[in-house]
Structures are given as structure tokens and as C-alpha cells.
Amino acid sequence: MSRILVIYRSKYGVTKEYATYLGEHVGAEVKSYKDVTKKDIMDAQVVVFGGSIYVSRVAILKTVKRYQKSLVSKKVYLFTVGITETAELAISRIKTVYPYLDDYHFKDIFFYPGSMDITHMNWIHRNMLTMVQKMLSKKTDMTEDEKKFYDAITYPNNNKDMSLMNPLIEQLESTIYA
Ligand SMILES: Cc1cc2nc3c(=O)[nH]c(=O)nc-3n(C[C@H](O)[C@H](O)[C@H](O)COP(=O)(O)O)c2cc1C
Numbered sequence: 001m002s003r004i005l006v007i008y009r010s011k012y013g014v015t016k017e018y019a020t021y022l023g024e025h026v027g028a029e030v031k032s033y034k035d036v037t038k039k040d041i042m043d044a045q046v047v048v049f050g051g052s053i054y055v056s057r058v059a060i061l062k063t064v065k066r067y068q069k070s071l072v073s074k075k076v077y078l079f080t081v082g083i084t085e086t087a088e089l090a091i092s093r094i095k096t097v098y099p100y101l102d103d104y105h106f107k108d109i110f111f112y113p114g115s116m117d118i119t120h121m122n123w124i125h126r127n128m129l130t131m132v133q134k135m136l137s138k139k140t141d142m143t144e145d146e147k148k149f150y151d152a153i154t155y156p157n158n159n160k161d162m163s164l165m166n167p168l169i170e171q172l173e174s175t176i177y178a
Pocket of ligand 1: 009010011012013014015016052053054055056057081082083084090113114115116121125128129
């Protein structure tokens with residue numbers, strides 16, 4: 001039976017919730033990127049990285065890079081969390097921002113919708129988003145993407161949907177019992 005490790009990086013807890021749900025459903029160990037050790041990685045056969053998207057950046061990829069050599073013989077997956085409207089768009093954007101992504105040989109990459117509530121954010125994010133909101137509100141020709149971001153800043157939203165994890169859970173289950 002394969003040992004699965006889920007490593008997450010989450011600022012406001014949404015990615016952590018997805019990681020915890022996944023761990024419960026496939027019997028995996030779940031750890032924050034801050035607590036994970038090289039031994040944890042060496043002991044696992046399957047490693048799932050989960051990280052949220054901030055300004056088109058996926059900071060968990062720093063952890064993937066750090067352990068890249070130890071991951072060579074493992075089955076490695078990535079899931080990301082954000083407010084981009086579709087998984088296709090989110091994943092294609094991540095691939096543009098990180099052109100070396102293929103070097104990590106992820107077996108699959110997933111995207112799950114997150115949530116945003118400006119009132120629960122730290123002051124840096126609150127100020128940053130308030131500035132973006134003001135800037136966008138002056139635009140008469142917002143793109144679909146900008147409109148979506150503006151709405152997400154303006155109206156607290158929660159688009160978490162654990163059922164979207166089913167395809168990843170199925171892939172992991174087939175690995176466990178292979
Ligand atoms: C300052 C800021 C920038 C963000 N930038 C993006 C982005 O570029 N793309 C995206 O899809 N989501 C973006 N988001 C939304 C977050 O990814 C979303 O709130 C997610 O649920 C956060 O997950 P976490 O609580 O696990 O960190 C941004 C959120 C904040 C606060």
C-alpha cells in the first residue's frame with residue numbers, strides 16, 4: 001500500500017481545508033510546508049502539494065523546488081486554490097508564470113475555487129485589494145477577469161467545493177491499491 005503525504009501552504013485556511021479533506025479521504029498524512037521534513041518526503045510514495053494563488057504566484061512551488069531531487073522516484077501531484085473562474089484558465093496561467101513547471105513531472109495538476117473576504121485579511125492584503133478595487137472601479141472597460149476580481153474583492157464570497165476533489169481522490173485511490 002502506498003504512503004501518501006499531502007503538503008499544503010495556505011494563508012487564510014482554504015487550501016488547508018482542501019488538504020485536510022483530501023487527507024481524510026485517502027488516509028494521507030497532511031503537513032504544512034513549514035513542518036515537513038526531507039524524511040517525510042523520503043518515506044512517502046505519493047506526494048500531493050497544495051497551494052493558494054496570490055498575484056498569479058503559487059508559493060508552494062518553492063517547496064516543490066526545494067525537495068525536487070527527493071521527489072524523483074515519487075508520484076507527485078499539485079493542486080492550487082484561487083478565484084480564477086475556470087480550472088483551465090488557472091492552470092494555463094500558472095504554466096505561463098512558471099515555464100519550468102514540466103520539470104517537476106507532476107502526474108496531474110488541479111485547480112479548486114477558493115474564497116475571499118477582505119474583512120478577514122491582514123492589513124497588507126486589505127490595503128492592496130482596496131487600492132486595486134479603487135483602480136478598477138474607475139475603469140469603464142473592465143475585462144471579464146478584472147470584473148471577476150473586482151466582484152471578489154467587493155462581495156465576500158466562498159466558492160469552496162470539496163466534491164471537485166473527487167477526480168484526484170480517485171487517482172490516489174487507484175495508486176493506493178495498485
Ligand atoms: C492579495 C491577493 C491576491 C490574490 N491573487 C489571486 C490571483 O492572482 N489568482 C487567483 O486565482 N486568486 C487570487 N487570490 C485569491 C486567493 O487565492 C483565495 O482567496 C484563496 O482562497 C486563498 O487560499 P488560502 O486561504 O489557502 O491562502 C488573491 C487573494 C489575495 C488576498
